[in-house]
Amino acid sequence: MKFKDNTVALDATDLRILNALQENARQTYTAIGKSLGIAHSTVYDRIKRMERHGIIKEYTAVIDAQKAGAKNIIAIMTIFTDPKESDKVAEKLCEAPQILEVYTSLSEELLIIAKVVAENQESLHEFIASSVAPLPGVLRIRTSMITKKFKETRFSIANNPKQLAFIKEKSNK
Amino acid sequence: MNEKMSSRTLRTLPREKAFYFFTSIGNYTGESATSLKEFTDKISEVNVKSLEFHLYRGDFEKWTAETLEDQKLAREIENLRNQNYSGTALKEQLYNILSKYYEKIISKF
Numbered sequence: 269m270k271f272k273d274n275t276v277a278l279d280a281t282d283l284r285i286l287n288a289l290q291e292n293a294r295q296t297y298t299a300i301g302k303s304l305g306i307a308h309s310t311v312y313d314r315i316k317r318m319e320r321h322g323i324i325k326e327y328t329a330v331i332d333a334q335k336a337g338a339k340n341i342i343a344i345m346t347i348f349t350d351p352k353e354s355d356k357v358a359e360k361l362c363e364a365p366q367i368l369e370v371y372t373s374l375s376e377e378l379l380i381i382a383k384v385v386a387e388n389q390e391s392l393h394e395f396i397a398s399s400v401a402p403l404p405g406v407l408r409i410r411t412s413m414i415t416k417k418f419k420e421t422r423f424s425i426a427n428n429p430k431q432l433a434f435i436k437e438k439s440n441k
Numbered sequence: 442m443n444e445k446m447s448s449r450t451l452r453t454l455p456r457e458k459a460f461y462f463f464t465s466i467g468n469y470t471g472e473s474a475t476s477l478k479e480f481t482d483k484i485s486e487v488n489v490k491s492l493e494f495h496l497y498r499g500d501f502e503k504w505t506a507e508t509l510e511d512q513k514l515a516r517e518i519e520n521l522r523n524q525n526y527s528g529t530a531l532k533e534q535l536y537n538i539l540s541k542y543y544e545k546i547i548s549k550f
Contacts, residue, residue, distance in 0.1 A: 343467060393466045401461040401469045411467025 276321045281306065285314050286324070287425045293327045330422070340385050342368075343392055345400065346410040347380040353405020354378050360403055366395055389413070447546045450477055450511045460504045464490045477509060477546075481539040489532050496522050496531065514542055 288300045301308040318324045361370050369383040386392035453476045462472040472487050474480035506515035
């Protein structure tokens with residue numbers, strides 16, 4: 269069932285299937301059905317429905333860039349902007365291949381937070397000086413280079429403790 | 442310096458060719474300059490940390506030589522860089538060089 273705000277009602281079976289897929293997206297419908305105690309045709313139907321509604325956006329490989337030999341640096345830019353130009357600045361940033369993620373945030377001032385990748389410090393600076401600072405509406409920029417990663421996960425059903433408890437409760441029944 | 446070269450140095454550049462003042466890698470102060478006049482004025486306004494950052498990376502002489510296309514001014518800035526000034530002394534010296542250079546050009550018109 270689709271709601272007015274474009275969200276789709278998911279029941280415990282849907283959430284358990286999503287959880288199983290997020291743990292391993294390459295497992296078969298039969299394997300998922302077996303582990304959840306449901307028919308593989310149910311798994312198939314539910315997955316197809318969630319794909320159709322855009323809940324499952326894609327199946328992709330998560331790459332460890334370091335192990336793949338990439339020696340890049342990652343930085344987080346906090347861009348203070350004129351509120352009237354903020355969306356345009358964010359949209360322009362999205363066009364740059366060096367930009368990995370873009371968010372807007374409202375604290376005391378309107379901010380854009382963007383994650384950027386660069387070959388080294390010099391190319392990071394060059395990119396910010398020639399492609400970000402000149403954008404109309406950019407007031408100032410603070411950049412923090414990431415030195416050590418402690419955790420990085422994608423959004424998962426398991427990130428939400430309430431939903432996870434709901435799945436576990438249904439699994440035990 | 443002939444009149445053509447002088448007017449080139451004095452021209453106003455488009456926004457994408459402006460000089461953008463940073464205090465360190467990726468940290469933009471919000472100050473920029475699109476002409477020699479504005480650049481000179483901003484030198485007296487921006488944080489001295491920004492001047493030290495750009496001078497010793499060679500950014501000022503690169504911008505004056507490649508964007509403003511004034512090799513003579515770029516050499517004057519390079520000479521200043523070799524004198525290892527810092528802090529307020531650097532700000533004063535840089536401002537003096539630029540303001541004198543600007544006055545000299547403008548007096549020809």
